[in-house]
Amino acid sequence: MNTRELQKEILRLKSERNCFILAHSYQSDDILEVSDFTGDSFALSAAAKKIDCETAILCGVRFMAETVKILSPEKHVVLANPGAGCPMADSIDAEKVRELKRMHPGYAVVAYINTTAEVKAECDVCVTSSSAVRIMENLDSEGIIFIPDRNLGRYVKNRFRDKDIILYDGSCPRHANISADTARSVMKLHPEARFLVHPECGEDVVGLAHFVGSTKEIMDEAVSGSAGEYIIGTEISIVQHLCRACPGKKFYPVSNDLVCGDMRITSLGDILDALNGTGGEEITVPPVILKKARRSIDRMIELGR
Numbered sequence: 001m002n003t004r005e006l007q008k009e010i011l012r013l014k015s016e017r018n019c020f021i022l023a024h025s026y027q028s029d030d031i032l033e034v035s036d037f038t039g040d041s042f043a044l045s046a047a048a049k050k051i052d053c054e055t056a057i058l059c060g061v062r063f064m065a066e067t068v069k070i071l072s073p074e075k076h077v078v079l080a081n082p083g084a085g086c087p088m089a090d091s092i093d094a095e096k097v098r099e100l101k102r103m104h105p106g107y108a109v110v111a112y113i114n115t116t117a118e119v120k121a122e123c124d125v126c127v128t129s130s131s132a133v134r135i136m137e138n139l140d141s142e143g144i145i146f147i148p149d150r151n152l153g154r155y156v157k158n159r160f161r162d163k164d165i166i167l168y169d170g171s172c173p174r175h176a177n178i179s180a181d182t183a184r185s186v187m188k189l190h191p192e193a194r195f196l197v198h199p200e201c202g203e204d205v206v207g208l209a210h211f212v213g214s215t216k217e218i219m220d221e222a223v224s225g226s227a228g229e230y231i232i233g234t235e236i237s238i239v240q241h242l243c244r245a246c247p248g249k250k251f252y253p254v255s256n257d258l259v260c261g262d263m264r265i266t267s268l269g270d271i272l273d274a275l276n277g278t279g280g281e282e283i284t285v286p287p288v289i290l291k292k293a294r295r296s297i298d299r300m301i302e303l304g305r
């Protein structure tokens, strides 16, 4: 089947089988075209929770599918491509978190949403890249262990002089690999462009930016901003989506290497197989883990208000 035929069959099957397709913003346009909701990781879970459907098919990576399951335990949650993982999320496990807690008694553990369910279950509160600063402001704890992203952690830490924040040494290999020299050379090529950066990038790259924010905040800023040119410091798919959304503006990737292979392995064929029950993986989270992980996410919602 060609792309159009695959899309047509997916649209037919998803309504016949009461399925809801969630696609992370880093997915390709052909997947976004058949999805019911597009957004970043926590937005996908929040959307799935509100929708009346039996099955949610997730086009993204494993920790995102787990987060959908934690918020919607009554639904079948299927990860369209079971091979889609996240090196940052996989850089820390529950035992490592317990060890950090033993090393720093009394410290609160703050986990980026890009973590596995079992890691969320060991934490006090989760954060997203857009809510991290606000949640830390509202967190009544002066000692904090921030996991797993050292770059987001440092970005947050720089805003708090009164808290002792210990950073775990994890990172997103795609965002963290962008060097300040690379960013400077693109800025030199496009001197009129505003540079919008995700806080998963290194501190020296973030220091060059005109704007720092989550994927959604970067997209909103680029769409609504008055500038005509933008350099995008996050996954390259966002450049493609913005070019489509704003044909009158110019968008440049900070690097053509900022590509998340894990996000890119999902295909329309995977979605079709998941709908037919011949592919994908139904996500399960043990009830004890689910309950504790849910507490960390509920706390995030409460402190993020």
Ligand code: SF4
Binding pocket: 061, 085, 086, 087, 088, 089, 114, 172, 173, 174, 175, 235, 260, 261, 262, 263
């Ligand atoms: S972009 Fe980075 S943090 Fe996001 S899924 Fe890929 S490896 Fe993980």
